[in-house]
Amino acid sequence: AAGVIQSPRHLIKEKRETATLKCYPIPRHDTVYWYQQGPGQDPQFLISFYEKMQSDKGSIPDRFSAQQFSDYHSELNMSSLELGDSALYFCASSRGSPSSEQYFGPGTRLTVT
């Protein structure tokens, strides 16, 4: 069965650079969620989109922005990267909002040097 696809899987950036993470939800899923998981930390909810509109906002820094496109894929844009942004970024998708279950992607590991 198709799963959530995230690209790239690994990304290395320097401080003050920008990064774009992409998420392709499971087909027919209309909601995407972004989470940040720092080293040894629990996942922290960043932001979610339902039908291309922002549906909920968590602890997303102002330096980050995200959007969901007409094909339901989502991109997380991160600017002025800081060392503390190094983390595993998960995308999840679901059908409907609220939904009964989120399906998580494998994550993008971002390293900021």
Place this chain on the structure above:
Amino acid sequence: AQSVTQPDIHITVSEGASLELRCNYSYGATPYLFWYVQSPGQGLQLLLKYFSGDTLVQGIKGFEAEFKRSQSSFNLRKPSVHWSDAAEYFCAVGPNNNDMRFGAGTRLTVKP
């Protein structure tokens, strides 16, 4: 505000032994409760969830959890642990599936 506490950072059990991972939550209404498992370098996989109804919930891989409102707990159990169960386990709570808050996680080590 909703919050989740997983009191045990790390648990070690022998293969074949029973397992119980603790989860306590703080929430003003009846919460949605979840248990996820994360293997190293992998994403989160949902083991089970509780929304309403029967307080004993069966999940995948032989796991179950019991919702106890009086104790604000949602502990995860498995009668006999397999070596492949070694992973990080996260309890999560939310008003719905949109806005979950995760616990800090419990790392499970399985001894042969």
